[in-house]
Amino acid sequence: MTQFTLMDILRNLVFATQWTVILSLVSFIGGGLLGLLLLFMRIGKTRWLPPVVKLYTEVFQGTPLLMQLFLAFFGLGLFGIDVPPWLAAGIALILWTAAFLVEIWRGCVEAIPKGQWEASASLGMTYVEQMRHIILPQALKVAIPPTVGFSVQVVKGTALTSIIGFTELSKAGTVLTNATFQPFTVYGLVALIYFALCFPLSQVARILERKMNVAHRH
């Protein structure tokens, strides 16, 4: 039996961390793009699109991410495809991320005072022009801190993909535990690596938020 030193464990974990990072980036960027599309549907002028998007966000926010991963994994399988875990993981996380981001961003758009709409309308702007020049630039500023804050949830969310067999940091932790019989050390290190990824994001979100609050007060 091979003996694992602490360095061996750490090296293996750090190697697996790259997949956590890649999956987080894919989910966050993919979820962001989908979220943006959904946002326009949600706040747009059509009658039937907003309730559809609302239902979408409520379903994805009201069910466990783990269930969404299972359904993506087995649901894609229904089409007769042999589904690789990374595909199911990516799709589920993108859909899940989009559901949260669209609600965060909708809140930011709705936080823009009514006077901004009225003032821009009184200048003869169309709805699209109002959005493009007046509302979105202001909403974007408000949206940055909570969006950065949510990225922490995405990184933590990727841990669940280990359960459908995607080999990232958490899965590596389980594999290494089974190989070394040192669960305390291995899971302790896994937790610290997640912390090292998430804590800076949390801090940046907090600093941005504080900055914005100060700017608002003056």
Next chain:
Amino acid sequence: MSLIAIEELRKSYGEVEVLKGINLEVEKGEVIAIIGKSGSGKSTLLRCINGLETINGGSITVDGAKLAEDEAHLRALRLKVGMIFQQFNLFPHKTAGQNVMLAQQVVKKTAKPAAEAMARKMMERVGLAEKFDAFPDQLSGGQQQRVAIARALAMEPMALLCDEITSALDPELVGEVLQVVRGLAAEGMTLLMVTHEMAFARDVCSRVVFMHQGRVHEIGRPEEVFANPQTPELQSFLGVNRAA
């Protein structure tokens, strides 16, 4: 011996000294009005007497007991001296009656029936017996302030400190609160009031303290102070007030 004795009281916020050696003796049953411009230190003086501000020098003695920093001494002091605030500070999650009962039960460990009986008596005294079960946000400002007075009275203090208690009220509600205070004065309650109500100070108070730049600038009976102000600062203060 005086009920409240303040000697060489000093208080600073950082570099700024707001109280620069205050001396004041208050006898039992006296009603004292503290007047002066904003920033003269009059509210700070009251807050020091209630231990809401830490003092930097001098001493405050109430009924023979000296104010000290520790928890036990502070609580003993606050049992002797009640305080009414400009913003009422009623507890929003409790009814008027519960506001009056709470500290009796929690601090004095009074049993609930006795606390309630006392609360009803005090609500009666401020003329709000029928509002016993109303929540603060169902009461007008004047009514809220009267509940605050009942709440302080229920602790049976030896003196009441009133910090601009009518300043946050609409003009038409000032009268009902002052009426209650007038009643307390008539019953012999010792009162220290920071106030802008000059007519009230003249009618009800036994002495008037004029504070200026952190010092007691002038002190005397209201008829002397108002009719014959000695210093130019008080003359100008009263002049400004008359004009306003």
Next chain:
Amino acid sequence: MNYQFDFAWLATYWPVFVDGVLMTVRLIVIGGVVGIALGTFCAWARSLGPAWLKPAVVAYVELIRNTPFLIQLFFIFFGLPAAGFRLTEVEAATLAMVINLGAYSAEIIRAGIEATPKGQFEAGASLAMSPIQTFRHVVLIPALQKIWPALASQVVIVMLGSAVVSQIAVEDLTYAANFVQSRTFRAFEAYFISTAIYLGLAILLRFALLRLGHVIFPHKRAAR
């Protein structure tokens, strides 16, 4: 896609889901009550408590908020026995949920405490209440009332997150789905059913918590 959906197995296996739901509910009720109590203590410690306690609370809150629940669960269930602290599956799951909710609710409740007007603290003090008495009787209830909707959402999030306790063989709703799919090979249908039940539970739990808020907090009546 020529797949035939089949839910006929439900006739045989529905009691498995009932047991799973009961376990999930049991976990969130205990985890919710104890977790909020822990969160309240930490919120007090951080905003009003003794100076030496604050860094410990900050470290706890940040550590939990910045690591996945799954890893917290594995650390407690697999890691702690190595350090001589052995727990059953259900105990480990409950403890993990308490610790997780404790950290999140601490931050939420702290926001409520810090939004308390200074005059409330002073009114308590002027009535000779100790700082603890003032916190307990004057500050806490209005603070909780202010942040109750956010706290309710967080409890729902923790309930949904509890799906992973099936990974340490706690027989919750997800475990039920795993069990059924291993017997019937109807994976999609089994997870579909359990997902729908989770959605129903989330809606019900949120509704129940908001109702509870109406009961424990005095209503603001508009009439004067």
